[in-house]
Amino acid sequence: MVEHPRSGLDAVFHALSDPTRRAMIQQLISASHTISGLARPYSMSFAAASKHVKVLEEANLIQRDVRGRVHHCSLNARTLVPAITWLSSVTAFRDEQHESHDAS
Numbered sequence: 001m002v003e004h005p006r007s008g009l010d011a012v013f014h015a016l017s018d019p020t021r022r023a024m025i026q027q028l029i030s031a032s033h034t035i036s037g038l039a040r041p042y043s044m045s046f047a048a049a050s051k052h053v054k055v056l057e058e059a060n061l062i063q064r065d066v067r068g069r070v071h072h073c074s075l076n077a078r079t080l081v082p083a084i085t086w087l088s089s090v091t092a093f094r095d096e097q098h099e100s101h102d103a104s
Helices: 008-016 019-030 035-042 046-058 077-103
Strands: 062-067 070-075
Touching: 008 019, 008 046, 008 077, 019 035, 019 046, 019 062, 019 070, 035 046, 035 070, 046 062, 046 070
Parallel strands: none
Antiparallel strands: 062 070
């Protein structure tokens, strides 16, 4: 399978499509973490966690700050705004369809 570069909403939804990456985002809501700290709950290697972090970073959902050999990750929540807006518009459309169906 050929991987194509993703951007914008495609990159965000791709990054959020994996349950481990969603859980990492959840961890980053409360505080920044090292990659090792993000990996710990899943008993995964640093390399595996780093691959997940790279996908989140490419989607601009996290920022990585390298201090010596330690990589600190923090959430960039503003990147979620376009996805939330898109999802809200779909929900609003669904609600309008549901209301018009009930009125019939």
